[in-house]
Amino acid sequence: MIRWRYQFDLVYELTKKELKVRYKSSVLGYLWSILNPLALAGVFYVGLGLIVGVKGDDRHPFWLTLICGMFPWQWFFNSVNACTNVYVGNANLIRKVAFRRELLPLATVLNDLIHFAVSIPVIVAFLLVAGGGPSAHWLYGVPLLMLAQLIMVYALGLIAGTLNVLFRDLSNLVAIFLTMLFYVTPIIYSLDHGPIAARIAPYRGWILLNPAAAVVAGWKALLLDGRFDAGYWAMAMVYALVALGVAQVVHARLRGSLTEAA
Amino acid sequence: MNDFVIQFEQVTKTYTLCSHVSGGIKTFLFHLPDAIRQLRNNRFTALDSVSFAVAAGESLGVIGPNGAGKSTTLALIAKVLAPTAGRVTARGRVLPLLELGAGFHPELAGRENIVLNGVLMGLTRAEVFARMDPIIEFSELGPFIDQPVRTYSTGMLGRLGFSVVANLDPEVLLVDEVLTVGDMAFQAKCMARMRQFQTQGVTMVFVSHDMHAVRTVCDRALWLERGRVRMIGDSAAVTAAYEASQPAPAAAEAAQ
Numbered sequence: 186m187i188r189w190r191y192q193f194d195l196v197y198e199l200t201k202k203e204l205k206v207r208y209k210s211s212v213l214g215y216l217w218s219i220l221n222p223l224a225l226a227g228v229f230y231v232g233l234g235l236i237v238g239v240k241g242d243d244r245h246p247f248w249l250t251l252i253c254g255m256f257p258w259q260w261f262f263n264s265v266n267a268c269t270n271v272y273v274g275n276a277n278l279i280r281k282v283a284f285r286r287e288l289l290p291l292a293t294v295l296n297d298l299i300h301f302a303v304s305i306p307v308i309v310a311f312l313l314v315a316g317g318g319p320s321a322h323w324l325y326g327v328p329l330l331m332l333a334q335l336i337m338v339y340a341l342g343l344i345a346g347t348l349n350v351l352f353r354d355l356s357n358l359v360a361i362f363l364t365m366l367f368y369v370t371p372i373i374y375s376l377d378h379g380p381i382a383a384r385i386a387p388y389r390g391w392i393l394l395n396p397a398a399a400v401v402a403g404w405k406a407l408l409l410d411g412r413f414d415a416g417y418w419a420m421a422m423v424y425a426l427v428a429l430g431v432a433q434v435v436h437a438r439l440r441g442s443l444t445e446a447a
Numbered sequence: 448m449n450d451f452v453i454q455f456e457q458v459t460k461t462y463t464l465c466s467h468v469s470g471g472i473k474t475f476l477f478h479l480p481d482a483i484r485q486l487r488n489n490r491f492t493a494l495d496s497v498s499f500a501v502a503a504g505e506s507l508g509v510i511g512p513n514g515a516g517k518s519t520t521l522a523l524i525a526k527v528l529a530p531t532a533g534r535v536t537a538r539g540r541v542l543p544l545l546e547l548g549a550g551f552h553p554e555l556a557g558r559e560n561i562v563l564n565g566v567l568m569g570l571t572r573a574e575v576f577a578r579m580d581p582i583i584e585f586s587e588l589g590p591f592i593d594q595p596v597r598t599y600s601t602g603m604l605g606r607l608g609f610s611v612v613a614n615l616d617p618e619v620l621l622v623d624e625v626l627t628v629g630d631m632a633f634q635a636k637c638m639a640r641m642r643q644f645q646t647q648g649v650t651m652v653f654v655s656h657d658m659h660a661v662r663t664v665c666d667r668a669l670w671l672e673r674g675r676v677r678m679i680g681d682s683a684a685v686t687a688a689y690e691a692s693q694p695a696p697a698a699a700e701a702a703q
Contacts, residue, residue, distance in 0.1 A: 194572040198563050202552055209554040277549040282567050283526040441529050444522070445462055 195284060199292030204299065218300035219307050222259040226251040229373055242379025245409050249315045253408040254372035254401055256308055257330075260301040261338055261397050262363050264294045268342025269359045272350045272443060279444055286443060287436065290342040298335055308408060320411025326418075330407060333421040334400045340428035341396075347436050350446050370397045371405065396424035451536070452619055452650045453501040453524055458533035460519050460674075461490040493519040495674040496533065501667075504648040508655060508665035508682050510689055515671040517654045521621045524652060539618030539650075542568055544609060553597035557588055557607055560596050564611045578614045585640075586610035587633070606633055613640050619650045624657075638664070658686040 208214040226248065233239040234247045241247035268290040272279060275289060305327070312318050349355040369392050374381040376389055376398070385392070392398050403417035494516045501507045509517045522528040523535045525543050550567055551560045561582055565575030583592050586606045596604065612620065622641075641664055644651065655661050661668055661682055668685035670678040678685050 191566070191569060191571050195566045198566045198572065202555060202559075202563055205559070206552060206554045278567070280522065280527060281525065281543050281549055284567050284569070442463075444527050 192285060192288065196288050196292055196295070199288060200295045200299075203292055203296035207296070215300075215303070219304045222255040222304070223252070223307075225259070226255045229255075233373060239373070239381075240379075242375050242382070244378060245317075246315060249311060249317075250375060250405065250409060251373060252311050253308060253405050254370075256301060256304055257334065257401050257404040258367065258370060258372050258397065260297050260334065261400070262367070263300075264297045264338035265341050265345060266360060266363060267293050267297070268338075269345040269349050269356045271342070271346040273346075273353070273356070286440060287343060290346050291339055294335060294339045294342055297338070298331065302331070312408070317409070317411070322411055322413040323407065326407045326413035329413070329418055330400065330403050330421070333403070333418060333425050336429055337396055337400060337421065337425035340425060340432040343432040344428070344435050347432075347439050347443060350443050351439065366395060366397055369395050370401050372401060375405065376402050377406070393420065396421065396428065399424060450502055451500040452503045452505075452538050453507075453652070454534075454536040455497050455499050455520075455523070456534045456536075457496045457498055458494055458523065458530045458535055459492065459496050460494040460516070460523065460528065461492045461531045463490055492674050494523075494530075494671075497671070497674070497676055498533075499669055499676065499679055501650055501652065503650055504645070505667065506645055506651040506653060506665040508653050508661035508668035508686070509671060510655065510658070510661060510668055510686065511671035511677070514673075516674045517671055518623060519674075520669075520671070521623055521652060521654060524619070525621055537619060540569065540616065541619040541621065542612050542615055542617035543621040544612045544623065549608075551596045551604065551607070554595055556595055557586070557592040557599070558583070560607065561611055564608075565615060568612070568615055570615060575615075582610045582614045585613060585636075602630060602633070609637050609640075613637075613644075617644070617649055619652070620644060622651065622653045622655075624655050658690055662686050 208217055211217060213220065229251050230248045234251075239247055241250055271289045271293055272286070279286070309319055345355060345359050349359075371392070374385070376382055376385075376392065393402075399417050400421040403414050403421055406412050406414040406417060497516070497520070499507075509520055511517055519528065521543065523530055524537050525541055526535075526537065550564045552563065555563065558579070561579065562572065562575050565578070566572060586592070586609075588603060588606060591599065591603065596607070599607070620641075641651065645664075651664070653661065653664055665682040667680060668682040668689075669676065670685050670689050678688055
């Protein structure tokens with residue numbers, strides 16, 4: 186079907202554009218998508234690890250759990266944050282050309298997926314330094330978790346991007362909301378191991394109401410322990426599909442107003 | 448009715464005027480009853496039961512003062528907007544000639560932007576690549592085609608934009624007052640290409656404030672005023688009536 190071919194080509198070109206443009210005039214280029222999460226992990230390592238004295242769980246050093254949580258989180262954060270402005274930022278295009286609107290956030294999210302994928306070898310390098318490494322479960326675990334997270338961030342991004350056209354305050358609210366989400370996502374702590382996990386055990390259910398928590402916990406189980414946690418993955422997948430359903434409804438209802446208000 | 452490529456049947460388009468909504472969530476929530484009432488009632492009518500049809504191969508000029516609904520008409524034909532009431536029919540590949548660089552990314556080279564623009568306009572990558580050479584040739588941008596578009600002058604952007612659309616085989620071409628950039632030679636080239644389109648049977652809708660251009664390019668003209676059809680017919684007659692209706696300075700200028 187030629188139409189499918191065309192939609193595919195459009196996503197391909199939009200994603201390629203994003204990839205080319207993001208670090209176009211910076212010296213370090215792609216390295217930034219690795220340096221950013223590493224720097225953040227470094228900040229928390231110094232602040233929480235060295236100063237406050239947070240220790241890792243009984244199996245892994247604190248810095249390694251930070252790194253394994255930070256990369257998937259940065260993908261989540263960057264995608265949802267960027268998608269919030271995807272329609273407002275492309276208003277001139279939307280007002281003139283009738284292409285499928287969903288493809289704009291899809292391209293943004295795919296772009297972040299690629300950045301995440303190329304940073305996996307860096308994560309592996311840190312694992313090797315700590316005496317660990319990839320396991321055979323990665324072969325299916327990585328693609329499955331990527332799929333769940335891709336659907337999840339696309340859906341959340343589509344909702345945020347669409348609503349932001351009508352309520353411009355949303356871009357600020359999303360940034361604040363994501364910062365809050367960071368702390369109820371098991372990045373600087375673990376849900377499963379160590380003293381912090383024991384202390385927050387009563388709130389575990391509440392924390393897992395956060396869709397990012399399920400997917401990041403899944404990543405940490407896979408990256409740190411080489412274990413594919415089917416429970417976390419299934420939970421993430423359910424969140425992702427529910428969000429996708431909501432996104433379709435929201436976007437379909439507001440598609441018309443999108444062009445008028447953009 | 449099948450020989451019409453574009454048909455508007457009693458088309459009405461209203462926009463919500465939403466000061467409470469665009470004022471932000473706080474204003475919206477604090478004035479919720481007001482805001483909802485406003486959403487329901489406070490609507491601006493951009494087009495008010497407009498009907499017209501454009502036959503295959505015909506060129507229609509759309510004229511009228513600012514805010515008459517000209518751009519809304521184009522957006523409806525391009526299917527970017529949906530009508531509030533009535534029916535809009537547009538057949539074939541409708542290509543909008545974007546205003547300066549609207550579809551371009553400043554950081555990408557001219558060549559990369561051609562591909563991006565082409566797929567946005569509904570072509571596959573293969574279809575765009577097949578047309579790459581004629582597009583570049585038509586644009587006369589030479590070595591600049593591999594430079595980022597942000598380094599382009601206004602005229603160069605106009606050249607690139609027109610070159611893309613001119614080589615994508617439009618069946619319906621929408622032109623919204625963009626040919627005023629570019630030097631005289633390139634403008635003449637654009638005009639020549641548009642005439643060539645006409646002989647090839649491409650349908651054109653041409654929005655302009657330049658009555659001379661409308662008379663030259665278009666067979667018929669549609670005069671919109673406050674969202675209604677004021678007059679439609681032979682382009683010479685409609686533009687003459689429009690000019691006559693304008694206050695003295697404009698009319699005097701037009702007469703020169």
